[in-house]
Each structure stands twice: as C-alpha cells, then as structure tokens.
Amino acid sequence: MAQEITSNAAGGAPPAPRRKIFRIKSPAWFTLAGALAVVAAVPVLVILSYLLTPNHEIWSHLAENVLGTLAVNTVLLLACIIPLTTISGVGLGWLTGACDFPGRKFFAWALVLPFAIPPYVFAFVYLGIFDFTGPVQTFIRSIFPSIGFIDIRNFGGVSVILSLAFYPYVYLMSRSAFMTQGRTAIEAARTLGHSPAKAFFKVALPMARPFIAAGLVLVCMESLADFGAVSIFNYDTFTNAIYKAWFGMFSLESAAQLSSLLAIIILTALVAEQKMRSKMRYTEAGRSNKAERLKLSGPWKWLAFSSCALVFILAFALPCIKLMQWGFEAVETDLARYFEYSLNTLLLGLAGATITTVAALALSFAKRNDPGSLMNWSTRIATLGYALPGTVLAVGIFIPAAWLDSNIASLLKPVGIDTSNMIQGSLGLMIAAYGIRFLAAGFGAVDSAIQRITPSIGEAARTMGATGISMLRRIYIPMLRKGLLTGAILVLVDVMKEMPITLMMRPFGWDTLAVKIFEYTSEGEWELAAIPAVVLILVGLFPVMLLTRQMDK
Structure with missing residues (x-):
C-alpha cells in the first residue's frame, strides 16, 4: 500500500485493476448459461465415465476382436484423407485466392457447393457408378472381358469419397489465408530471386500453415465422426462399430465403451483445433496491394x-447429374410416401431449429451481459456437442434417459401408472439431442450478429428502463433478425441431414429422408434413394449460399 501511495504521489499512473476471473455480473443469465452447459455436458460425462468404470469382459472382447481392426482402419482412412484434402484444398485455395485465370470468379464459390451434399449421398452415388453393375465397370468389361470384379469397398474408395466431401474445409481456410496475405510478401520474395513456385513454398505456404492445419483438424474430426459413408461402404470404423454394437449385438454397454474411446480422440482433436485457431492472425500484409493477383498465362x-x-x-456436378437420372427412373414409384418422409424431416428440422435458435439467443445474450471467464467456459461447454459424433451423442443421451425412465416407472408403478419408455424413444428426446449437437452452429451465427451491436445501445436502453427480457425483446431481437434467420437455417439443414441421431433415437415408425436413404442404400436401391437425396441437396444449398456470400464479403 505504501509503495502504491508513493507511486501515485510521484505522478505515476495507478496500477491497472486485476481482472476478476470468477466474477458473476448477472446471476440470472449466468444460471441460464450454466444450465445449458450442464445439459450439454451430461452425455459427455456419461460416455467418459465408462473409462473410469470399465467392464473387463467387454474390454477384453473388444481388444481381441474389434479394437485392432478399428484402429488400423481409422489410421488408414486418415492417412489417405489428410494428403488428398491437403493437396486439393490448398491448391484450389491458392488458385482462387491469389491467382487470376479464366473462370476464377465462378470456381471461387462453386468449389464450396459440395458442402451441400451429405457424405453418405456421395458414398451411394459413387458406389452405384463404380459397382459391378455400374456404368464404369460395365464399360471396362466390354473392352477387356478378362478383367474381373473391381471392389472399391475399401479404405481407398471411402477415403476418396470423404475427401470429396470434406476438402472444402481446407479450401475455405487456405483461401482465406492467401487472400489476406496481400502481394507484398510474394513480391519481396520475387525481388530476392525466387520463382513464383518457390515463393509459394517458401513464403505463402508457411504463412498459411495455421489456417491449413486448423482446416485439416476439422477434416479429421468429421472423418472420425462420419457414419453414413463408412456404413454404405461397409468399412468398419468406431462410429459404424458403435451402431452395430447397439443395434446388432443389442449391447448398449459395448457401444458406450467404444464411444468413450472415440470421444477421447475427438476431444483431443478439438483441443488441437482450438490451439491452432488461437495462433491465427487475420492482419493483412500489404493491404493496398490486395487486389493484385498473380496472372496466369x-x-x-x-x-x-x-x-x-x-x-x-x-x-458436385457428377453426383447431381447421376441423382437426377436415378430420380427420373424412380419417379413412377409411389411419391406419397416421400411426401410423408419429407414432412417428418421438415417437422423435425423446424422443431430442432426453433429450440436451438432460442437457446443460442439466450446463451449469446447471457454472454453479452456477463462477459467473464466463467461465462466463457459455460459457453464453450454448452457448444461442445458439435464436436461429438452423432453416434456417441446418441449413446450418451440414451443411457441417462433409460435410467430416468426406469426410476420414474418404479415410482409410479404402485399407483398403477405405466410410464415405460416415456422419455427414451420420444420425439422430445431426439429434438433435445439435435439441440445439443447443433447449438454451436446456431450460436456462431447469433453471436456474430450480436457482436456487431455496440454496447452503447444497451446502455441507452437501460437508461430508459429496459432491462433483461424486456431489452432482449424490444431492442436486440429486432436488430438480430438476420443473424437469427441465418442460425435457424443452418440448424434446420443440419437437422434434416443428420443421420446417426435420427437413426438411433427416432420413435418406432418415424422415418425421415436421411433414414430412408440409409435403408434404401443398405438394400442397393440406388434409384429409390435418389429422390430423398435430391431433396436434401436442394435444402443444403441454402446455408452454402449464405457461406459463400459471407466469404465474398
């Protein structure tokens, strides 16, 4: 204290106040954010608890018969996907982000369109094209009759399919990096005698490394989480094994044990992605020269x-053309059932989007009113579900739901009330799973919009007596319409395309477009699967258009 007084008396500036890490400014909003974080953390903790209480018989069986194959298949899958997505994503990002050539403006946004196609749609389209009775092998046998069956149901085939589906992650990140670098660094390298190719490898590529690495981490997470494509190719990975353990062997405990391992791998990848993202810097080098591109001749x-x-x-083009061909061939089938599947899908999407967007708005507004470290941690935990595969999340939610059903039934049984399966297998539980899975998507759009509202607007509203819910309803919601709509559309499309959660948690007889695609492709009915696939792609184009619009800005 004496030293502080002496410093002030000598004219020195008073020391900056220490940041209160654990302060809570708005208890009500913090409680809401904490509740959302608890709901999102429950399935994760349930899954991870199986690592602390292992069943030695199950683990020994898994170790002897399953884990070795799953580990090898996963390593082979990632070993192929990582170089394929790196070469394609970085190369295309450099061409459209830093170079000028015929068609660049078209390809800059057109190369993002594969985001609209779910990986499982890629899988059955190319399996139908390259299968034994497909046009490619039929044409090869017509020229070389001695060539036998060429099987693409292996790690090479599924790796190419997933690379086509996931390369846009690396493409978008690398293109953003190359666009923000400007031309000053490249020109400096050229003045030192480097050729354009050498300047790319010596200067541009190292500067874009954090962006590329973050994109590759996302590719790895999505590859580990994929269920539909590996199931269609009958390629055993953790997600496929979890589904088979639950619905094939009817062993929920085995599925939970496998889910715990996959959750650890995914969470490790998430930490790596966050670390890469923290190293990114979006400062442009040579802003005045940003418009100058390397003109290819x-x-x-x-x-x-x-x-x-x-x-x-x-x-994009070939899968869409093939799907439309199959769709025209199957158009004579009973379309009434497709209307039912589409209606079920739309209802689930609207319900999931509404609940998730409301939760995202509440979480973002809570963060706005209490920007402390505790709130930041609550926000991170609440949006953790997006990093988990649908199969893992379904297991983590179903286990506590079954426990609640059992306890409620035992309490109400003496009074003659039957509440069996009141929670598990219900639409409400499935929609809650969607909310946990896709809260991050809605929160990202809403929080980005709320950050654009200056704090002075909220302060002015408080001076006029608007607080809490009143301020949210009268001030923020009208100004956040665009962000809320964007978040709702993103969640709507994600819910409509989601396969594993719907497949594993839907009520009996409640079929959606994604479920029917899985069932038709499991039976080799490519034509019947084409119509729901086309509908999903058309719906998926909405968020892709929003994404490309933001990218252009």
Missing part, C-alpha cells in the same frame, strides 16, 4: 481451369 491458366473444373465435376 499460357498453358498455366488452362491447367488451373482444368484442375478447378475437374474437382467441381467430381465433387
């Missing part, structure tokens, strides 16, 4: 055009 510009066109055809 001669054969190089046509090579760039051909590379972009090839990826666009393989990742």
Whole structure:
C-alpha cells in the first residue's frame, strides 16, 4: 500500500485493476448459461465415465476382436484423407485466392457447393457408378472381358469419397489465408530471386500453415465422426462399430465403451483445433496491394481451369447429374410416401431449429451481459456437442434417459401408472439431442450478429428502463433478425441431414429422408434413394449460399 501511495504521489499512473476471473455480473443469465452447459455436458460425462468404470469382459472382447481392426482402419482412412484434402484444398485455395485465370470468379464459390451434399449421398452415388453393375465397370468389361470384379469397398474408395466431401474445409481456410496475405510478401520474395513456385513454398505456404492445419483438424474430426459413408461402404470404423454394437449385438454397454474411446480422440482433436485457431492472425500484409493477383498465362491458366473444373465435376456436378437420372427412373414409384418422409424431416428440422435458435439467443445474450471467464467456459461447454459424433451423442443421451425412465416407472408403478419408455424413444428426446449437437452452429451465427451491436445501445436502453427480457425483446431481437434467420437455417439443414441421431433415437415408425436413404442404400436401391437425396441437396444449398456470400464479403 505504501509503495502504491508513493507511486501515485510521484505522478505515476495507478496500477491497472486485476481482472476478476470468477466474477458473476448477472446471476440470472449466468444460471441460464450454466444450465445449458450442464445439459450439454451430461452425455459427455456419461460416455467418459465408462473409462473410469470399465467392464473387463467387454474390454477384453473388444481388444481381441474389434479394437485392432478399428484402429488400423481409422489410421488408414486418415492417412489417405489428410494428403488428398491437403493437396486439393490448398491448391484450389491458392488458385482462387491469389491467382487470376479464366473462370476464377465462378470456381471461387462453386468449389464450396459440395458442402451441400451429405457424405453418405456421395458414398451411394459413387458406389452405384463404380459397382459391378455400374456404368464404369460395365464399360471396362466390354473392352477387356478378362478383367474381373473391381471392389472399391475399401479404405481407398471411402477415403476418396470423404475427401470429396470434406476438402472444402481446407479450401475455405487456405483461401482465406492467401487472400489476406496481400502481394507484398510474394513480391519481396520475387525481388530476392525466387520463382513464383518457390515463393509459394517458401513464403505463402508457411504463412498459411495455421489456417491449413486448423482446416485439416476439422477434416479429421468429421472423418472420425462420419457414419453414413463408412456404413454404405461397409468399412468398419468406431462410429459404424458403435451402431452395430447397439443395434446388432443389442449391447448398449459395448457401444458406450467404444464411444468413450472415440470421444477421447475427438476431444483431443478439438483441443488441437482450438490451439491452432488461437495462433491465427487475420492482419493483412500489404493491404493496398490486395487486389493484385498473380496472372496466369499460357498453358498455366488452362491447367488451373482444368484442375478447378475437374474437382467441381467430381465433387458436385457428377453426383447431381447421376441423382437426377436415378430420380427420373424412380419417379413412377409411389411419391406419397416421400411426401410423408419429407414432412417428418421438415417437422423435425423446424422443431430442432426453433429450440436451438432460442437457446443460442439466450446463451449469446447471457454472454453479452456477463462477459467473464466463467461465462466463457459455460459457453464453450454448452457448444461442445458439435464436436461429438452423432453416434456417441446418441449413446450418451440414451443411457441417462433409460435410467430416468426406469426410476420414474418404479415410482409410479404402485399407483398403477405405466410410464415405460416415456422419455427414451420420444420425439422430445431426439429434438433435445439435435439441440445439443447443433447449438454451436446456431450460436456462431447469433453471436456474430450480436457482436456487431455496440454496447452503447444497451446502455441507452437501460437508461430508459429496459432491462433483461424486456431489452432482449424490444431492442436486440429486432436488430438480430438476420443473424437469427441465418442460425435457424443452418440448424434446420443440419437437422434434416443428420443421420446417426435420427437413426438411433427416432420413435418406432418415424422415418425421415436421411433414414430412408440409409435403408434404401443398405438394400442397393440406388434409384429409390435418389429422390430423398435430391431433396436434401436442394435444402443444403441454402446455408452454402449464405457461406459463400459471407466469404465474398
């Protein structure tokens, strides 16, 4: 204290107040955010608890018969996907972000369109094209009759499929990096005698490394979480094994044990992704030279055009053309049932989007009113579900729901009330699972919009007597309409395309478009699966258009 008084008396500036890490400014909003965090944390803790209380018989069986195959298959899968997505994503990101060639403006947004196609749709389309009775192998046998069956149901085939589905993650991140670098660094390298290719590898690529690494971490997480594509290719991974353990062997405990391992792997990848993201810097180098692109000439510009066109055809145009062909062949079937599946899908999507967007708005407004470290941690935990595969989340939610059902039934049985399966297998529980899974998507859109509202607006509203819910309803919601709509559309499409949660938790007889695609493809009925697939792709184009619009800005 004496030292502080002496410093002030000498004219020195008073020391900055220490940041209160555990302060709570708005208890009501913190309680709401904490409740959302608890709900999201329950399935994670349930899954991780199986690591602390292992069943030695199950673990020994898994170790002898399952884990080795799953580990090898997973390593092979990632070993193929990582280089494929790196080469395609970084290469296309450099061409559209830093170069100029014919068709660049078109490919800049068109190469994002594969985001609209679910991976399981990629899987059955290319399986139908390259299967034994497909056009490719039929054509090969017509020329070379001695060639037998070429099986693409292996790690190579599924790796190519998932690479076509997930390369946009790396493409978007690397393109953003190359666009924000400007031309100053490249020009400096050129003045030192480096060729354009050497300047790319020596300067541009190292500067974009954190962005590329973060995109690859997302690719790895999505690859580990994929269920539909690996199931269609009958390629055993953790997600596929979890489903088989639950619905094939009817062993929920085995599914939980496998889920605990996958959860650890995914959470480790999430921590790595957050660490990579923390190293990113969005400062532009040479802003005044940003518009100057490397103009490709001669054969190089046509090579760039051909590379972009090839990826666009393989990742979007060809699957869409094949689906429309199959759809026309199956149009004579009973379309009334497709209307029922579409209606079920839309109802689930609207319910999930409404609940998730409301929760995202409440969480974002709570963070706005109490921007402390505790609130930041509550927000991170509440949005953790997006990092978990649908199969893991379904197991983690179903176990406590079954426990609650059992206890409620035992309490009400003496009075003659039957409450069996009141919670598990209900639409409410499935919609809650959607909310936990996709809260991060809705929160990202809403929170980005709320950050654009200056704090002075809230302070002015308080001076006029608006507080809490009144301020949210009268001030923030009208100003957040665009962000709320964006978040709702993103969640709506994610829910409509979600396969594992719907497949594992839906009530009996409640079928959706994604479920029917899984059932039809399991039976090899590509034509019947095409119609619901086309509907899902058309719906998926909405968030992709929003994404490309934001990317252009």
